[in-house]
Amino acid sequence: MKINSICCIGAGYVGGPTMAVIAQKCPHIKVTVVDLNESRIADWNDANLENLPVYEPGLDAVVAEARGRNLFFSTDVDKAIDEAQMIFISVNTPTKNYGAGKGMAADLKYIELCARQIARVSKQDKIVVEKSTLPVRTAEAIKNILDHTGNGVQFQILSNPEFLAEGTAVQDLHNPDRVLIGGEDKDAIKSLVDIYANWVPAEKILTTNVWSSELSKLTANAFLAQRVSSINAISELCEKTGADVSEVSKAIGMDVRIGSKFLKASVGFGGSCFQKDILNLVYIAKSYGLHEVADYWEQVVIMNDHQKNRFSRNIVQTLYNTISGKKITLLGWAFKKDTNDTRESAAINIAQNLIAEQAKIAVYDPKVSEKQIKEDLISLDENQLKLIQVNQDPYEACHNSHAIAVLTEWDEFNTYDWQKIYNNMLKPAFIFDGRNLLDKKQMTKIGFTYIAVGSSNL
Numbered sequence: 001m002k003i004n005s006i007c008c009i010g011a012g013y014v015g016g017p018t019m020a021v022i023a024q025k026c027p028h029i030k031v032t033v034v035d036l037n038e039s040r041i042a043d044w045n046d047a048n049l050e051n052l053p054v055y056e057p058g059l060d061a062v063v064a065e066a067r068g069r070n071l072f073f074s075t076d077v078d079k080a081i082d083e084a085q086m087i088f089i090s091v092n093t094p095t096k097n098y099g100a101g102k103g104m105a106a107d108l109k110y111i112e113l114c115a116r117q118i119a120r121v122s123k124q125d126k127i128v129v130e131k132s133t134l135p136v137r138t139a140e141a142i143k144n145i146l147d148h149t150g151n152g153v154q155f156q157i158l159s160n161p162e163f164l165a166e167g168t169a170v171q172d173l174h175n176p177d178r179v180l181i182g183g184e185d186k187d188a189i190k191s192l193v194d195i196y197a198n199w200v201p202a203e204k205i206l207t208t209n210v211w212s213s214e215l216s217k218l219t220a221n222a223f224l225a226q227r228v229s230s231i232n233a234i235s236e237l238c239e240k241t242g243a244d245v246s247e248v249s250k251a252i253g254m255d256v257r258i259g260s261k262f263l264k265a266s267v268g269f270g271g272s273c274f275q276k277d278i279l280n281l282v283y284i285a286k287s288y289g290l291h292e293v294a295d296y297w298e299q300v301v302i303m304n305d306h307q308k309n310r311f312s313r314n315i316v317q318t319l320y321n322t323i324s325g326k327k328i329t330l331l332g333w334a335f336k337k338d339t340n341d342t343r344e345s346a347a348i349n350i351a352q353n354l355i356a357e358q359a360k361i362a363v364y365d366p367k368v369s370e371k372q373i374k375e376d377l378i379s380l381d382e383n384q385l386k387l388i389q390v391n392q393d394p395y396e397a398c399h400n401s402h403a404i405a406v407l408t409e410w411d412e413f414n415t416y417d418w419q420k421i422y423n424n425m426l427k428p429a430f431i432f433d434g435r436n437l438l439d440k441k442q443m444t445k446i447g448f449t450y451i452a453v454g455s456s457n458l
């Protein structure tokens with residue numbers, strides 16, 4: 001099938017950028033991204049590109065090029081499904097928070113709703129592409145729903161997991177390490193390969209069976225997160241022994257068998273994917289009775305929780321075991337730099353821990369709105385919420401603070417006038433650098449008590 005019309009259900013962090021790049025690279029294909037969330041679609045259509053709902057470097061230029069030409073954002077899901085020959089499902093697959101598998105399994109209700117809607121609306125044969133991250137063998141369930149509730153039309157299911165990293169999504173989509181397509185039907189696979197072949201070299205387009213493709217995505221995230229937890233585990237040992245985790249990570253990363261990426265110790269990983277995908281993997285392993293496999297991978301998440309909690313515990317202990325009434329500034333709220341995404345950000349956990357100790361929290365993040373920060377702290381009661389203030393200006397946020405915690409590795413934090421910040425803080429002035437971002441020598445010279453992850457002050 002020669003594809004000239006695509007629809008993508010889900011205009012989030014994956015659906016939006018992925019489809020924008022497909023539209024940019026394939027001007028002959030009409031790409032319509034649909035979502036139930038009206039305000040999200042309105043933001044994607046906003047004339048002011050600064051208001052796009054997803055912040056990614058370079059995304060505004062891609063959207064500017066394709067939007068209105070062959071890229072469209074709409075809430076009319078039925079119409080877009082009806083018109084498209086190929087439908088990507090890119091809806092959220094959060095961890096289930098009820099019933100069997102609560103806290104571990106992926107909640108597939110949004111996926112199932114999409115499948116039922118596609119079945120109801122479709123009048124012609126279609127290729128359905130799983131772009132969301134899904135448990136292995138989900139394609140079977142989707143196929144079942146489509147075949148049993150549809151109008152007798154033929155559906156081919158492909159798995160095409162997305163490997164982009166937020167913060168570098170446009171770069172990753174323009175120049176992916178690989179594109180993975182799992183499927184059974186050769187023609188359907190070819191239709192999707194042909195789309196990517198418009199800009200991705202053939203040797204980087206990998207085709208596998210559907211189950212390998214689904215499982216590869218979960219495995220990739222588990223391996224990446226495992227590296228972070230591994231180096232974080234070593235960071236705690238460094239703090240006790242006088243070793244420096246940055247030096248250890250450089251030394252081991254130069255070994256080509258290990259490699260240098262994802263070896264930076266930090267306050268812990270966040271983001272919507274790592275934790276949920278590992279827990280999903282753990283759940284799948286358990287459901288097959290593979291308890292050792294499940295326990296092995298679960299430890300990656302346990303270690304991450306430990307890292308976040310010990311970071312906030314260290315703040316309390318260092319500030320003489322009480323932070324009640326003290327002002328502590330959090331620099332950064334997003335789960336990593338160059339994104340406005342805060343899902344599972346370590347900052348949320350740390351803020352909650354500090355507020356439980358009755359600290360006053362000031363937050364500054366260059367891309368995250370006050371509204372979002374307050375939404376992330378929805379579990380706090382009214383009195384606790386009064387303890388948090390969000391600043392638009394980093395100097396204001398640090399004014400009269402007892403301590404600063406650097407929680408996101410935004411480049412701009414390194415450009416600040418740290419002498420000025422120091423002058424306006426209470427003394428002794430502490431910095432807890434959760435990203436090992438700032439220059440230790442410079443900070444110490446100014447007078448800060450500078451505490452980094454994974455290096456001792458022995």
Ligand SMILES: NC(=O)c1ccc[n+]([C@@H]2O[C@H](COP(=O)([O-])OP(=O)(O)OC[C@H]3O[C@@H](n4cnc5c(N)ncnc54)[C@H](O)[C@@H]3O)[C@@H](O)[C@H]2O)c1
Pocket residue numbers: 009010011012013014015034035036037040077090091092093110113114131132133134162163164165166272273
């Ligand atoms: N965020 C990432 O970096 C990343 C990377 C790779 C893969 N993934 C996977 O991609 C999937 C999507 O992730 P995301 O971060 O884009 O999620 P997201 O929450 O940002 O976006 C999902 C969107 O789907 C919409 N939606 C849900 N049900 C719908 C329905 N029935 N009809 C229309 N719209 C519907 C929601 O309103 C939401 O806007 C997940 O499975 C995730 O695991 C995410």
